[in-house]
Amino acid sequence: MMNAPTTRIPKIIKNNVRTRLIVFAVLAALLVLCSLLSDHLTPYDPYLQDLSNAKAAPSAEHLFGTDRYGRDMLSRVIVGSRTSIFSTLLLVAIITAVGTVVGVFCGWHGGKLDTILMRISDMFLAFPGLVFALAVAGVLGGGLHNAIFALAAISWPKYARIARSQTLAQKETPYMKAARLSGSGTVKILAVHILPNIVGPILVTSMLDIGTMMMELAGLSFLGLGAKPPIAEWGSMMSENRALFTTVPWITLAPGLAIFVSVMIFNLLGDTVRDWADPRTRGR
Amino acid sequence: MQPILKVENITKVFRGSGGAPQIPDSSRRRLRQRQGGPGRPDFTAVDHISFELLPGECLGIIGESGSGKSTVANLVTRLTDPTEGRVMLDGQDITNLRGRELRDVYRKVQMVFQTPTESFDPRRSLGDGIGESLRNRGMSAGETRARVAELLQMCGLPADFAGRYPHQVSGGQCQRAAIARAIAIAPKVLICDEATSALDVTLQKEVLALLRTLRAELHLSILFICHDIALVQQFCDRVLVMYKGRIVEQGAPDDVIRNPQDAYTRRLIESIL
Numbered sequence: 237m238m239n240a241p242t243t244r245i246p247k248i249i250k251n252n253v254r255t256r257l258i259v260f261a262v263l264a265a266l267l268v269l270c271s272l273l274s275d276h277l278t279p280y281d282p283y284l285q286d287l288s289n290a291k292a293a294p295s296a297e298h299l300f301g302t303d304r305y306g307r308d309m310l311s312r313v314i315v316g317s318r319t320s321i322f323s324t325l326l327l328v329a330i331i332t333a334v335g336t337v338v339g340v341f342c343g344w345h346g347g348k349l350d351t352i353l354m355r356i357s358d359m360f361l362a363f364p365g366l367v368f369a370l371a372v373a374g375v376l377g378g379g380l381h382n383a384i385f386a387l388a389a390i391s392w393p394k395y396a397r398i399a400r401s402q403t404l405a406q407k408e409t410p411y412m413k414a415a416r417l418s419g420s421g422t423v424k425i426l427a428v429h430i431l432p433n434i435v436g437p438i439l440v441t442s443m444l445d446i447g448t449m450m451m452e453l454a455g456l457s458f459l460g461l462g463a464k465p466p467i468a469e470w471g472s473m474m475s476e477n478r479a480l481f482t483t484v485p486w487i488t489l490a491p492g493l494a495i496f497v498s499v500m501i502f503n504l505l506g507d508t509v510r511d512w513a514d515p516r517t518r519g520r
Numbered sequence: 521m522q523p524i525l526k527v528e529n530i531t532k533v534f535r536g537s538g539g540a541p542q543i544p545d546s547s548r549r550r551l552r553q554r555q556g557g558p559g560r561p562d563f564t565a566v567d568h569i570s571f572e573l574l575p576g577e578c579l580g581i582i583g584e585s586g587s588g589k590s591t592v593a594n595l596v597t598r599l600t601d602p603t604e605g606r607v608m609l610d611g612q613d614i615t616n617l618r619g620r621e622l623r624d625v626y627r628k629v630q631m632v633f634q635t636p637t638e639s640f641d642p643r644r645s646l647g648d649g650i651g652e653s654l655r656n657r658g659m660s661a662g663e664t665r666a667r668v669a670e671l672l673q674m675c676g677l678p679a680d681f682a683g684r685y686p687h688q689v690s691g692g693q694c695q696r697a698a699i700a701r702a703i704a705i706a707p708k709v710l711i712c713d714e715a716t717s718a719l720d721v722t723l724q725k726e727v728l729a730l731l732r733t734l735r736a737e738l739h740l741s742i743l744f745i746c747h748d749i750a751l752v753q754q755f756c757d758r759v760l761v762m763y764k765g766r767i768v769e770q771g772a773p774d775d776v777i778r779n780p781q782d783a784y785t786r787r788l789i790e791s792i793l
Binding site for chain 2: 409410411413414415416417418419420421424428429432433
């Protein structure tokens with residue numbers, strides 16, 4: 237009877253991972269849903285200017301106040317979620333796919349091509365990400381597409397490394413030999429045996445990366461290299477209004493809060509997915 | 521009688537890391553080692569080995585860990601490319617086959633691995649693993665399922681094991697499933713690479729009995745790689761003794777055990793008795 241509480245604790249922790257996973261998955265789904273339906277959720281037209289009501293403080297009519305053109309901040313933040321969240325998800329999807337393909341190819345094929353691709357990825361890894369993205373976005377010019385491209389160009393090597401090491405580990409397992417003896421071709425082995433066995437850690441990494449990528453995209457937009465005004469995007473909204481921070485702080489704080497909350501949700505979801513995917517914490 | 525499997529002068533050298541591709545004289549190797557060298561020296565795992573496996577025969581290969589037994593298995597099945605030498609299977613030179621031609625070779629030769637659980641993909645059911653070779657040869661999903669059930673029963677497992685995953689069954693059961701997978705395509709040659717080593721003694725007996733039955737029913741020729749002389753004596757018609765990548769002795773198991781000619785064989789046998 238004495239040790240009853242100690243045996244109970246792990247069970248509670250285990251249940252927590254599940255509960256946490258559900259909670260954060262629902263929150264993230266709400267966020268995505270909100271950005272999908274943003275057109276129908278806005279109380280005002282996010283692009284409608286009303287100069288007579290500019291820089292209004294938060295009130296019952298305008299929950300987040302209005303900006304210097306009198307546009308409703310709440311509406312702009314809601315509409316901005318579409319640009320911010322979808323470009324982030326697209327970016328993460330691109331780097332996950334590209335990195336995995338390169339990594340699996342390198343791990344499987346080996347040889348000179350592997351060395352060359354891996355040294356290139358080393359170079360990218362050694363380079364400060366945002367500086368490189370700045371340079372690329374600077375050369376290609378601003379705009380959301382170029383910002384996504386710039387960040388994708390610098391971010392894929394992480395995935396390539398994970399996919400490569402996982403592929404190398406899988407390649408030496410006895411069941412890979414068994415698959416070859418079963419007469420499966422390379423394509424089938426890669427698709428049916430390697431990919432399902434390496435996809436876990438890669439997915440967890442990309443979940444954790446959603447928050448980071450959202451910050452970096454917002455950062456590029458803040459620096460004027462991402463989304464261009466008047467498109468509502470959280471980073472650029474903050475940058476547009478930062479000169480007014482001392483007099484009307486809510487204009488900057490509203491999109492800032494939005495970034496903070498969504499990055500937090502995606503990070504926590506990523507963390508939880510990692511805990512959940514780890515068989516040692518999941519249990520049977 | 522024409523041998524079903526013939527290995528001629530086969531050699532496998534694992535290249536060391538860095539340095540010249542080959543080190544012809546030992547003095548240079550010694551020099552390199554003394555200097556710390558740019559990497560590991562080359563390692564000859566299998567050194568000019570030749571043997572023949574006759575149809576219906578069971579040939580044992582024994583030797584200590586690192587003597588090159590498993591490398592021989594990998595060379596014969598072309599999972600590893602030989603540095604030198606030839607492998608003839610059923611009259612066909614398979615040494616340089618690739619792609620589709622090599623996949624066709626695996627209709628005739630199959631292998632059972634040392635670690636039963638790890639020889640199945642952890643994310644696919646045993647049935648998927650057993651049926652994979654059949655599906656690859658164009659058998660329909662329904663036919664494959666029926667055949668897998670039949671194969672499982674032949675190997676002494678209930679048919680519903682097809683839906684289980686490798687971590688859900690015991691080592692012995694998994695090895696039976698691995699044998700079912702190996703005989704699925706009705707091969708002529710079965711290679712057992714330490715197929716009983718990971719099992720405890722009673723299970724070893726059972727798996728051996730199963731192999732014996734299947735051998736008679738399916739007219740299999742078996743290459744039985746093992747480090748347990750007693751098992752080889754029970755099971756094999758002929759035995760090769762390997763030491764440091766070479767065959768040091770061969771003959772009928774009883775003769776080799778009673779009257780070992782080579783110093784290493786003598787040591788090997790003394791270490792057990």
